[in-house]
């Protein structure tokens with residue numbers, strides 16, 4: 177995990193690491209090498225509301241009471257209500273999988289497995305007060321350095337990038353990383369049906385569609401260096417951006433082929449049927465959950481591209497076919 181210090185007034189940290197003794201010690205010793213302590217920090221800017229990025233905000237605030245905490249407005253609610261927000265997302269996941277044809281017993285197994293992991297979320301993350309809700313185009317200004325906020329949703333709804341236009345440096349959070357690929361979040365936005373959607377779906381944050389759009393917007397921009405949340409310093413910026421896009425393009429194409437193959441047998445298929453045709457039947461709950469979410473995200477992208485039509489069956493389950 178990489179966090180970044182902006183040596184300026186106010187002394188600003190971008191992301192914090194998880195809430196743990198080891199993470200606090202690592203941060204303290206890194207600051208110490210530069211001649212600072214935790215209590216010198218005046219402002220935290222979060223690239224997004226994941227525990228590894230926000231876990232230490234309260235710890236830092238306990239020694240720096242006037243600490244500012246800035247995060248994009250679309251992620252602020254998760255930061256301020258962390259434990260409940262994670263629980264809500266876990267419950268939503270079950271509705272999402274049921275709606276995509278996963279049998280109840282399988283959904284129950286996935287749910288139980290995810291609940292077992294909740295203890296880690298709650299240990300390593302902590303709700304904290306947000307003092308400023310950022311929007312696209314805002315500035316993170318100091319006396320000497322000014323960063324531009326770019327809203328780049330996908331990994332989370334409120335993920336931001338921070339650009340130092342003077343030096344061509346872009347802090348990419350978890351949107352572009354070294355030696356790792358970001359996952360895209362998907363979550364329901366509220367209880368109302370989407371107006372005009374024949375399948376009457378609940379509005380949903382379509383993370384992979386959003387992430388693809390955020391990455392495409394970065395292509396060809398003249399960044400000198402990318403500073404990610406993981407994986408070192410990325411000096412070949414455009415390549416790292418294109419590699420991330422390519423990683424998903426390849427998977428979306430593979431899923432499209434799978435859908436075509438099943439469609440050739442005259443079927444409208446569910447996400448669960450696609451999963452059965454593309455992934456091993458004995459998958460552990462973790463990978464299965466990721467793959468189901470990847471399938472849902474890929475179908476969102478294919479629908480966005482006009483390649484796939486989604487309909488709702490009489491039993492309420494969503495089915496898909498290739499155009």
Ligand SMILES: [Zn+2]
Pocket residue numbers: 224226331350
């Ligand atoms: Zn993240």
